[in-house]
Amino acid sequence: MLRFRAIAETASKVNANMENIGARRLHTIMTTLLKKPLFEQPKRGEKKFKITAKIVKESLDGILEDQDLSRYIL
Known part of the structure; x- marks a missing residue:
């Protein structure tokens, strides 16, 4: 069974704060x-x-907090 709640919520937050690129954002987050x-x-x-x-939070929090880095990476 696959569960992507934390990953999907993160992608949704980034899409809400930046340009909404939909599933491409989810793909980028999964790759990261x-x-x-x-x-x-x-x-x-x-x-x-x-x-x-926890791994999602640890892996992406630093990127999500830095808007400039977030735009570049995500």
Whole structure:
């Protein structure tokens, strides 16, 4: 089962505060969230990993707080 509530809420907030680019924003946020776990995956050897609301918050809060950086990255 896939649940994307924290990720979708983050995408919605960014779309509300900046230009609304819809699903492209969600795609960008997913890419940002998955970049590190996917890069490290071969080293860990695990077959599964879970993106929790805490991970979403930790990964994106710094970007979301800085409007200039947010416009560039998200």
